[in-house]
Amino acid sequence: MHYNYLVVGSGLYGAVFAHEAKKAGKSVLVIDKRPNIAGNVYTKQVEGIHVHEYGAHIFHTNNKKVWKYITQFAEFNRFTNSPVANYKGELYSLPFNMYTFNKMWGVVTPQEAQAKIEEQKKDYIVKKQQERGLSQDAPFEAQNLEEQAISLIGTDIYEKLIKGYTEKQWGRPCTELPSFIIKRLPVRLTFDNNYFNALYQGIPIGGYTKMVANLLDGIEVRLNTDYLKDKKTWDALAERVIYTGPIDAYFDFKLGALEYRSVRFENELLDQPNFQGNAAVNYTDRETPWTRIIEHKWFEFGKDEEGRDLPKTVISREYSSEWKPGDEPYYPVNDQKNSALYQKYKELADQEKKVVFGGRLGEYRYYDMDMVIASALLGSEKELS
Ligand code: FAD
Ligand code: UDP
Numbered sequence: 001m002h003y004n005y006l007v008v009g010s011g012l013y014g015a016v017f018a019h020e021a022k023k024a025g026k027s028v029l030v031i032d033k034r035p036n037i038a039g040n041v042y043t044k045q046v047e048g049i050h051v052h053e054y055g056a057h058i059f060h061t062n063n064k065k066v067w068k069y070i071t072q073f074a075e076f077n078r079f080t081n082s083p084v085a086n087y088k089g090e091l092y093s094l095p096f097n098m099y100t101f102n103k104m105w106g107v108v109t110p111q112e113a114q115a116k117i118e119e120q121k122k123d124y125i126v127k128k129q130q131e132r133g134l135s136q137d138a139p140f141e142a143q144n145l146e147e148q149a150i151s152l153i154g155t156d157i158y159e160k161l162i163k164g165y166t167e168k169q170w171g172r173p174c175t176e177l178p179s180f181i182i183k184r185l186p187v188r189l190t191f192d193n194n195y196f197n198a199l200y201q202g203i204p205i206g207g208y209t210k211m212v213a214n215l216l217d218g219i220e221v222r223l224n225t226d227y228l229k230d231k232k233t234w235d236a237l238a239e240r241v242i243y244t245g246p247i248d249a250y251f252d253f254k255l256g257a258l259e260y261r262s263v264r265f266e267n268e269l270l271d272q273p274n275f276q277g278n279a280a281v282n283y284t285d286r287e288t289p290w291t292r293i294i295e296h297k298w299f300e301f302g303k304d305e306e307g308r309d310l311p312k313t314v315i316s317r318e319y320s321s322e323w324k325p326g327d328e329p330y331y332p333v334n335d336q337k338n339s340a341l342y343q344k345y346k347e348l349a350d351q352e353k354k355v356v357f358g359g360r361l362g363e364y365r366y367y368d369m370d371m372v373i374a375s376a377l378l379g380s381e382k383e384l385s
Contacts, residue, residue: 002237003027008227009244011039012369013359015215016069016376017242017383024384028219029238033226036209037216039244040330040360041369043207046269047312048304049297050207055263055318055330056280056294057208060198061370067200070373074211076202079299082193083280083292087160094282095195096157097188104156110189117187120154148179153187164286169320170261203299235354240383244359246329247345253325255344258364261331262323265316266290273302275313290317332364356383 004026007014014030015037021028036042041057043050058081061067085092093099101113125140128147142148145166149158162182166174170181186197194201204211227234228249235241243250248258279298283290294316304310323329332338342364349357358379360367367375 003029004238005029005240005242006031006227006234006238007242007244008032008234009039009359009361010034010037010212010216010221010223011244011359012041012212012372013244013362013376013379014039014242015212016373017358017380018219019215020377020380021384022219024380026384030216030219030221031225031227031234032221032223033245035224037221037223038209038212041208041212043209045207046314048310049312049314050209050300051267051296051314051316052208052294052299053265054328055265056296056299056316057203057369058196058201058299059203059369060196060201061368062199063370063374064199066370066373066377069377070211070370073214074204074206076200077205077300079203079279079301080193080201081195081280082278083195083282084276084278085161085165085282085284087164087284090160092161093193094161095186095188095193096153096161097193098191099193100157100161104160113189117154120156121151124150124155142179144175145177145179145182146174149174149182149185152182152185161284163284165282165284165291167286168289168291171320171322205300206305239354241355242379242383243355243357244362246361247342247349247357247364250355250357251345251348255348256341257325258329258341258345259333259338260323260327260329261333262321262327263330264319264321266319267314267316270313270315271311272313273309273311275315290319292318294318329361332360332366334364334366338364 005021005028007018007028007030010030010032018028018030040054042053044053059076083094085094092103098110098113101107101116105116107113107116126136129136129138129140140151142151149162163174166177170177227245275295276293278295280292280294282292296314297310302310356379357363358376359372
């Protein structure tokens with residue numbers, strides 16, 4: 001045995017685990033099949049801009065321990081996510097707040113906004129209850145995403161800011177989508193454009209790749225190396241294996257493939273300093289084929305590392321796409337069917353005495369970055385104590 005630990009995957013889970021293992025005096029080898037470290041948080045430098053190659057990543061957390069931990073490896077800037085919605089050329093603030101309501105209805109006070117929302121909700125609920133032969137006072141039970149959204153925020157906002165975006169994102173009509181997707185829709189009667197309700201938020205200065213490189217400092221890393229192509233040889237190298245790739249791929253899909261929701265990005269380098277004036281613009285109409293455009297430089301206020309203005313810009317158009325085996329697995333689909341299949345794989349995984357399955361793909365969970373860091377810290381504590 002050459003190493004105490006073989007870590008498969010240099011994403012956040014793998015990098016945090018590897019760091020903790022090294023700190024505990026263990027010998028560690030990290031391998032990744034990609035040509036770069038950092039997994040999905042990988043950022044690539046283009047014309048001085050850190051381009052989020054696998055989708056826009058905004059760090060946000062309420063977990064103080066995680067924040068204290070990760071800020072050892074990067075300083076974070078003061079970026080606050082405030083996406084803009086573009087509906088056929090009309091621009092609205094997100095998440096839904098007083099700026100949105102003022103633009104939509106001309107209302108000025110929170111009371112006026114509340115009254116407008118109530119009026120729209122009420123008309124809709126009365127109509128629906130009538131259709132169902134229920135009294136107006138009976139509790140309204142939303143049966144799909146459309147009903148859930150309108151009963152929370154009314155018809156105008158639903159039609160202009162929710163319907164088209166959601167249908168593009170999920171590839172299905174809102175009447176066929178479950179209501180829970182939109183349960184957490186923030187509605188604010190204040191002038192607050194901050195998308196996340198998090199205590200801590202920001203983008204690592206110098207890029208996510210540098211932050212992960214700092215975690216992996218002094219640790220041997222081999223890239224372009226697929227563990228599953230030569231599993232036996234790799235297993236023979238280490239006493240224990242931390243596997244952060246897809247759990248179904250580990251077992252050669254023998255129980256069937258888990259499903260994912262996928263996204264396709266079209267990147268463009270533009271010879272102009274400012275394309276849309278914001279990091280994220282959501283296209284909420286049904287006709288525009290992309291869901292949103294990210295302009296990466298605005299995650300860092302349009303400046304390079306020396307604080308100089310950048311003359312060019314990189315944009316990414318984001319398209320939702322139907323996932324098929326072989327595509328990049330982005331978002332786990334935690335519906336009943338896939339969760340049940342995952343449970344079966346989990347039972348197999350529990351029998352692999354030498355291997356720990358971790359991270360978004362290893363545990364088939366929609367983890368945000370802070371959750372993956374918390375999970376890796378917990379996993380390493382258990383493993384290394
Ligand atoms: P990954 O980053 O996927 O790392 C797994 C690594 O394992 C990869 O590098 C892969 O190449 C490697 N690997 C897999 N199989 C093998 C193999 N056989 N051999 C060798 N290597 C292998 N979170 C937020 O907090 N904020 C956001 O704004 C946000 N935006 C997101 C946007 C998108 C489009 C996506 C998909 C996710 C987003 N996330 C966001 C979630 C975030 O990306 C994850 O929480 C985090 O990256 C998960 O880290 P991980 O280490 O579990 O997985
Ligand atoms: N959503 C919407 N309009 C928007 C942004 C979000 O209707 O402009 C809805 C949509 O149903 C989406 C959900 O809110 O699926 C969550 O969106 P978000 O972009 O926050 O989540 P992510 O896809 O990044 O997890």
